[in-house]
Amino acid sequence: KVKTYILKRRDYTQKYTDNNTITAVRAMQEYMLTPSQMETLRQIKVRSPYASKSPIFVYLERDVEKKAIEVWGSKESLERERKRVKRLEVKRRRQLHFPISQSDNGPVIKQYQGLLSSGPGRVVGYAAAANGFICLFKLGCFLSTGSASMFSETLHSMADTGNQLLLLWGINESLKEPDEQHPYGFGNMRHIMSLISGVGIFCIGCGVSVYHGIQVLLHPATSVAYFWTFSVLIGSAIIESASLAVAVKETRKNAKKYELSFWEYVSESRDPSTNVVLLEDSAAVMGVGIAAAAIALTHYTGNVLFDAVGSIVIGGLLGGVATFLVTTNANALIGRSIPPSRLEELQETLEDDAVVRGVYDVKATQLSSEEFKFKAEIDFDGREITRAYLSTVDMENMLREIHEVKTLEELEMLISRYGEHVIDTLGVHVDRIESELKKKNPDLRHIDLEVL
Known part of the structure; x- marks a missing residue:
C-alpha cells in the first residue's frame, strides 16, 4: 500500500516563535550573555538588513534563551539581572543628561561650528545681531519722543531679535544626529521655532502695535525730537536692508538648487529659518518707510492721527507676515507632500525597473525642510526575481538534486530551501532599488516599499 504524503501546514493564526532569530548584540543586551558564552550556539548566516553590507550571523532566539537560563540558573534570576542592568542604564543616562563639554551627539564646540557654517545659521545670526543693535536705538528714540510709530518699530525690532534667537536655537537643535528617541532626527525643530516666531510676531508686534495706535487716537500726545527720530529710522533702514540682502541671496541660491522660483521656494517654506528673516526684514524695511x-505728516500737520494710523498699519503688516509664517510652518509640520512632478518621477523610476510589474498607493511626505520619506506598494515580478536567483546558482547541480528526490518529503525540503533563497533575492533587489532611489534623491531619508 502506497503511503499518502500530507503537507504539514502551519496554523498562521497561532503564535509561532521557534524560527525567530536574534543578533549577537541583542543577545548580550536582552539575555545578559557574553561573547564567550555564545560560542557554542549555532549561528545562521542571513542577508544584512542594511543596504550594501555583507551578510551577518544570527542565533535562534530559543537557543539563546535556553543558554541564558543555563547561565543564570532560572528565568527569575535572569529577569532580576535585567532589571538591575536597566536601573544602572537609567542612572547613567541621568548623569549624562546635562554634560559640561559634550552633548548627546558630539562635542558642543563642533555643533556650534556647524551652526555658524550653515547658510541659515549665518543669515539668522547676522539678522539677530543687526536687530538687537537697531532695537536699542529705536527704544532710546521712543523714550525721547513718545512717538506711537516709533514705539511700534521698537516692539517690531524687539520681537525680531527674540524670534531670531529662537531660530538660532532651532537651527542648532536641527543639526543633532538621530538618536533612539528621535530616529528621524531633529530637522523639524526649524519649523517649530519658525512657528513660534510667527506667533510671537502676531502677539507682540502686531497686537501691541495696533493697541498702542488706538491708544494714541484716544489720548493724543505731542511728539518731539524729529531729527533724532529720522536719523534712527534712516540708520535702521540701512542695516535692515543689508540683512534683507543676505536673506535674499541665500533664498535665491537655495531656490536655484531645488529648481524652484523664488516665490515657490518661500511659499513652500523649504528653509523656514531664512524665510522668517526674509519676511521680517522685508516688513522691517517697509515698516521704517x-x-x-507717519512721523513726517504728524510733524508738518501737527495732527497725531497720522502717527497713530502709522502704528496701526505697521501692526497690520506684522499680522500678515505672522499669518503667513504660522500657516506655512503648520502645513510643513502636519506632513506636506512633495511636489507632484517629483512624486511622478519617483514612481516612473520604480516602474522602469525590470523586476517591478506595478506601483500603487504612492505617497511621499516631508520629514523636515531638507528631507522626505517615500512609501509605495510594489507588485514584483516573481518570475524575474526567480530568474535573478537562478542566474547565481549551478543549474546542473540543481538538476541532479531534483533527480535524486525520491519522496514528497524530500521534494518539500528541496523546494523550501530554494524558495528561501528566492525570498533573499527579493530582499536584495529591494535594497538595490532603495539604494538607487537614494542616490538619485539625496534628500530621501526613509523608503518603505511594501510587497503586494
Missing part, C-alpha cells in the same frame, strides 16, 4: 511717512 511707514513710520517715517
Whole structure:
C-alpha cells in the first residue's frame, strides 16, 4: 500500500516563535550573555538588513534563551539581572543628561561650528545681531519722543531679535544626529521655532502695535525730537536692508538648487529659518518707510492721527507676515507632500525597473525642510526575481538534486530551501532599488516599499 504524503501546514493564526532569530548584540543586551558564552550556539548566516553590507550571523532566539537560563540558573534570576542592568542604564543616562563639554551627539564646540557654517545659521545670526543693535536705538528714540510709530518699530525690532534667537536655537537643535528617541532626527525643530516666531510676531508686534495706535487716537500726545527720530529710522533702514540682502541671496541660491522660483521656494517654506528673516526684514524695511511717512505728516500737520494710523498699519503688516509664517510652518509640520512632478518621477523610476510589474498607493511626505520619506506598494515580478536567483546558482547541480528526490518529503525540503533563497533575492533587489532611489534623491531619508 502506497503511503499518502500530507503537507504539514502551519496554523498562521497561532503564535509561532521557534524560527525567530536574534543578533549577537541583542543577545548580550536582552539575555545578559557574553561573547564567550555564545560560542557554542549555532549561528545562521542571513542577508544584512542594511543596504550594501555583507551578510551577518544570527542565533535562534530559543537557543539563546535556553543558554541564558543555563547561565543564570532560572528565568527569575535572569529577569532580576535585567532589571538591575536597566536601573544602572537609567542612572547613567541621568548623569549624562546635562554634560559640561559634550552633548548627546558630539562635542558642543563642533555643533556650534556647524551652526555658524550653515547658510541659515549665518543669515539668522547676522539678522539677530543687526536687530538687537537697531532695537536699542529705536527704544532710546521712543523714550525721547513718545512717538506711537516709533514705539511700534521698537516692539517690531524687539520681537525680531527674540524670534531670531529662537531660530538660532532651532537651527542648532536641527543639526543633532538621530538618536533612539528621535530616529528621524531633529530637522523639524526649524519649523517649530519658525512657528513660534510667527506667533510671537502676531502677539507682540502686531497686537501691541495696533493697541498702542488706538491708544494714541484716544489720548493724543505731542511728539518731539524729529531729527533724532529720522536719523534712527534712516540708520535702521540701512542695516535692515543689508540683512534683507543676505536673506535674499541665500533664498535665491537655495531656490536655484531645488529648481524652484523664488516665490515657490518661500511659499513652500523649504528653509523656514531664512524665510522668517526674509519676511521680517522685508516688513522691517517697509515698516521704517511707514513710520517715517507717519512721523513726517504728524510733524508738518501737527495732527497725531497720522502717527497713530502709522502704528496701526505697521501692526497690520506684522499680522500678515505672522499669518503667513504660522500657516506655512503648520502645513510643513502636519506632513506636506512633495511636489507632484517629483512624486511622478519617483514612481516612473520604480516602474522602469525590470523586476517591478506595478506601483500603487504612492505617497511621499516631508520629514523636515531638507528631507522626505517615500512609501509605495510594489507588485514584483516573481518570475524575474526567480530568474535573478537562478542566474547565481549551478543549474546542473540543481538538476541532479531534483533527480535524486525520491519522496514528497524530500521534494518539500528541496523546494523550501530554494524558495528561501528566492525570498533573499527579493530582499536584495529591494535594497538595490532603495539604494538607487537614494542616490538619485539625496534628500530621501526613509523608503518603505511594501510587497503586494
